[in-house]
Amino acid sequence: MEYEKLVLAALSGEIVLKSERTRPRFEQRLVENIHDALSRNNVSCKSIAIEYARLLVRDCSDYDKALDTLLRVFGVHGAAIAYSFKHSGSLDEIAVGVREIAAEWVKGRKFAVRARRSGVEGFTSLDIARRVGAELYPYSAGVDLEKPEVEVYVEVRGRQVYVYQGMRPGPGGLPVGVEGRALVLFSGGLDSPVAAWYTAKRGVEVDLLHFILAVPASARDAERVGRRLAELWLYGYKPKLFLVDFRPVTVTIASNTRRGYEQIVLRLAMYYAAQLIAEKHGYDAVVTGESIGQVSSQTLKNMKAMAQALPLRLPLIRPLAGMDKEEIVTVCRRIGVYEEAAKTKEYCQIARGLAITRADPKILSEEFEKVKDIVEASLATLKTVDLA
Template sequence: MSYKYLITVSGELPLKSWRSRPRFYRTLIKNISEVLREYGSTNYSFKIIDAKIFLESDVDVLEDLSKVFGVMKVGEVDLINFSDLRDLVSKVGEHATSLVTGKKFAVRVKRFGTHPFTSLDVAKELGAFLKPYSAGVDLENPEVEINIEIRGPIAYFYKRLITGVGGLPIGTEGRALSLFSGGIDSPVAAWLTAKRGVKIDFLHFFMGSPSATRLAFTVAKTLTYNWFYGHNPRFYLVDLTNALDYIRTDVKWEFRQVVLKTLMYHLASKIAAGSYDAVVTGESIGQTSSQTLANLSAAQAVSGLQLPVLRPIVGLDKEEIVSISKKIGTYETSVMVGEPCSIAPSRVRTKVTVEELRSEFMKLPEDLVIKTLKTLRVLEVRTSSLDDVVPDKTVVIEYIPEDAVVIDLRDLDAYLEWHYPGALHYENINLEGLRDKTLVLYCDRGNRSYIEALRLREKGFKAYSFIGGAESLKRRLT
């Protein structure tokens, strides 16, 4: 079976100079070809008709074509050859009669070229032809729209027409490295940047929670398979657990969150150097304490990050970001990622100076960056699986053994509000007295408990981190 599509490209493409325009069209056609190959198409062809692209294929890919960046609209069409207005109305009428039967309808006509009739003439004559079969004409709120595009002696009758995502074809505007937690904000930032033609690779920092990293990789796969046609992103995975330990012990409480951001910027600058044109972040002004203008400015200055930092959601409210997240299909997974555990959950400075931040940042060991970068792993999103991503699984546990001592690592207020039955608070225990016991640690979501379990393992304790943290424990008890 043959499917015919008429693709309206983003309005920017036809406006490009004659030198650069062919490159944009070639890239868009290459990306569309990837969609076709993914669906097993072996017989397809393209033709550029003025500013549009005509595609004939042996598979139905209408919905996926609408998700290719650079596509503004796409419709499945029938091609109708005609000799005059009467012939046109008669032939189009045969196609449209069953669509308008018993329904209110409107006729929309676009015409290109020289004809002895106008677009309005076609709409009037076709409307009069179809009206007896319908429930009447309604130009404001029709139940059915009959869309026709006339080009020379051919009319393109739209059987199905949907709106595309727009933007620029991926691969036309360089490469960027996206700081990617997998939470609600960073996937939206990555998607918006990719929509402008940028090839996005992901940089994810493992902060102690295997489940969070698995979820982040799942979100990266969602973006890749649903939107990033024409690109096989890399997923850079860096183990930050050792660095987090130093930040907690060496850096003043109120500076920890900003020092963490500064370290992430610095590591990103090292990884991106020479290979990327920009760094992308999911920061929105004032959304968190580390995302004030003062803190963002100081963090970038101290980090030494010289590449442009793209912040596509910087002016969006959380509700707007969530709306986009739902639209692109990442929200349901992203909402489970959560935030890193308790670097500094309160009393964070919102206006640090460059001098103050540099002083705190310099407290970290000189070789910390080198050691952290040695943990770097590079995966290809399209070809790697979750089993390739998850770090040491021997430390995490999904149940509470009968003889285990359960230890709550959250702050005392959270512990008093709710804790696992029989759990001890970490501030009130003598670890040496528990050396012969099985210890199960939990925090909010499993990040800090993973780090503490690793540290206790090094000291000879039989320690585990409960996967998912307190939230997961609560669900298991209900």
């Protein structure tokens, strides 16, 4: 019997549940993103196709690397290296084919067979599991359906059989590019890359915006972390980092702003600058890494005051609003950017004494007006760095 090695992936449930009119667009974008991801990771795969809500990646130069890459593409629920063969409709034929692939997997170990079928008549998924289990049993240490040492997955789809040892989890979400574009305020610390990641997971192309507040070294930190994030996750487009020299703004705030309002005026200035850049470059939203109550400028009262002092024309999205620092750090580690983000230093401390936690919107608006023109002038320093 002839077998084919491939990478088998499950689509995100959100894609599968889309309407017949919408789903093809999402699937096409997912395939395009996977092509880009494989290319950027120096993996050649000649065929990428979607059949029966499964993604089939064939003829790869390096299957292990192809699998690792797919597991970093939004829209992929899970993936595994699988082996495939054709059958003629005989359950015995399927069982023998699976045995030739999986006998070594169960050798001396307790196992379970997990079977499913689609587009096949004459037998059920349970029939497949029982018959395959009987075929593998002599090679094993017995069957344990509750806590097996190894699970053999068998999918019979039409005349094709796929055999694998369970899928590793992918990020899920939606393919990047199906939900527009957003500009992420990006310090390069622990919060901002996680905010960018969560936004990209919802199908949004994210570009990054860094404000140089004190020294140019902060731009190098932001670029280093941004490149790591793009390398691992941002596929299907050319992610960018925008840099703005905000030092004249911070100097003015430090010397001319009402005591206690420095940090919140600086944050409002960043919102305003981000809005102007986003509108000029066609972004649909601005994203921040703020978490409610994490620092003084991020109290809910201050967020309300900022919204009243300067109503924005674009949505301001806070993906981390309900997360605490420990949760953010956990995600940062999981997505592979913690080691770089943890190196980022705090370059600017402009508050003189205690920072206000319940700002007055009227006072905040008045204080912001003192720096508004300088914020607008700072945009002349805008530079763009390609991250991939």
